[in-house]
Amino acid sequence: MKGTIAICLQDLVKTKFGKDNWETILVKSGLPKDLAIYSHHDIGDDVIMKIVNNTCEVLSITLQQAADAFGEYWMTEYAPKKYFAFFTDKKTAKEFLLNMDKLHTKMTDKIENAKPPKFTYKEIDKNTIIMTYISSRNLEPIWIGLIKGVGKYFNENINIENLSENSVKITFD
Numbered sequence: 001m002k003g004t005i006a007i008c009l010q011d012l013v014k015t016k017f018g019k020d021n022w023e024t025i026l027v028k029s030g031l032p033k034d035l036a037i038y039s040h041h042d043i044g045d046d047v048i049m050k051i052v053n054n055t056c057e058v059l060s061i062t063l064q065q066a067a068d069a070f071g072e073y074w075m076t077e078y079a080p081k082k083y084f085a086f087f088t089d090k091k092t093a094k095e096f097l098l099n100m101d102k103l104h105t106k107m108t109d110k111i112e113n114a115k116p117p118k119f120t121y122k123e124i125d126k127n128t129i130i131m132t133y134i135s136s137r138n139l140e141p142i143w144i145g146l147i148k149g150v151g152k153y154f155n156e157n158i159n160i161e162n163l164s165e166n167s168v169k170i171t172f173d
């Protein structure tokens, strides 16, 4: 997976939980404590998952709590600065989520080895959509954490109801 995901996690852990905890997580994951991460470089999915699991262990939080913290940080701190162009024309959480399939395809089509997630949508009515997540990585908790983060960014209350393992009904206020 692209290094940008790990950089966001690194910034989140360092800012909210301190540099020492980040170094402990890296060392526990078999990595050097001063590991340099580059946005466009690939980091093995197994290495990312080791870092994520050790983040949960070191900070004593569940995977969903880590995914929610990641989703909120990605959507409210990291991505609006790093990928501001994607934030200019979408005015609501619904519009933003409906653009996620296109965004992931577009932003990774020129990056070698990128394997972006796919999303399909069904619009039920003005305030309700069904969103389905398709990826061999099966990172459902992170997907859900990011949906919650979209709600936080747009300051909207959104309700997420699980329909199946990779499909949710999202209701917007």
Ligand code: HEM
Binding pocket: 001, 002, 004, 005, 079, 083, 086, 097, 100, 103, 104, 107, 108, 113, 114, 115, 116, 117, 135, 136, 137, 138, 139, 142, 143, 146, 147, 150
């Ligand atoms: C401006 C906002 C966003 C940008 C720029 C962005 C970009 C990216 C990039 C570059 C990757 C790595 C892809 C790879 O290595 O193959 C990724 C992964 C991912 N993104 Fe986003 N993303 C954004 C928002 C979101 C949102 C809002 C969601 C969910 C609703 C989402 C769901 C995911 C998931 C689940 C992955 C993990 C990869 C997988 O499951 O296969 N992203 N994203």
